[in-house]
Amino acid sequence: MAKGFDGKTLFKDFSFQVEAGERVAIIGPNGIGKTTLLRTLVNELQPDAGTVKWTEAAEIGYYAQDHAHDFEDESTLFDWMGQWTQGGEQMVRGTLGRMLFSNDEILKSVKVISGGEQGRMLFGKLILQKPNVLVMDEPTNHLDMESIEALNLALENYPGTLIFVSHDREFVSSLATRIIELSPSGVIDFSGTYDDYLRSQGVSF
Known part of the structure; x- marks a missing residue:
């Protein structure tokens, strides 16, 4: 190659x-x-x-180095994570918790989170996609x-x-x-x- x-x-x-x-x-x-x-x-x-x-x-699950374009809509953290699973609210909350997000944080917009928080969200997505x-x-x-x-x-x-x-x-x-x-x-x-x-x-x- x-x-x-x-x-x-x-x-x-x-x-x-x-x-x-x-x-x-x-x-x-x-x-x-x-x-x-x-x-x-x-x-x-x-x-x-x-x-x-x-x-x-x-x-294959791919974690790119540049992932800002994945977080350009108005979704909350909860809604963004929810699109990757049919497992219901508890599955989404549990995944966000494993990625170190508190209950207070999951309703904020994905547009305002830091690069590190974006990374954690993508790890959560990969966990759900298995x-x-x-x-x-x-x-x-x-x-x-x-x-x-x-x-x-x-x-x-x-x-x-x-x-x-x-x-x-x-x-x-x-x-x-x-x-x-x-x-x-x-x-x-x-x-x-x-x-x-x-x-x-x-x-x-």
Whole structure:
């Protein structure tokens, strides 16, 4: 698979297969093509060469890095979350509670919430949709420590396949079972934890 923009190749001859239940962290410097790779995997972008093929059983949930456009209407938090489930009021309230929203907050407009609160709302949406594959681009951005810990716990208990981009070393270390590093010199595909990967690269910590 290959993809580039404006004459610049971001990745080429890139090939990988993900097994069910793997937790794949995609790392590398800014501008190297990590977000482009995720958007290509979820078919938001088409590769310049090659194809992306998922099994028929794959139900993909995508958490984009830029999600402000998801919150441009006049909905309350309760109504916005309610559109993703047929489970009724208790299901919606319970999901909002798990995402650290109080009963007083759930009737405010989604237009006035912060970037971190938007992120928590999207995590709640994904919980309700129950995808068996999660593709997440920098999910800890804009989150405070309490929210990161809640997300971390939820993902540790997530039974499906996880593919994510993150610069947060602790977050990657706690979750990843496989590391894919994109760099100017090419792609490294390592099976193991992030700490194992760092050791394999001669990094002491």
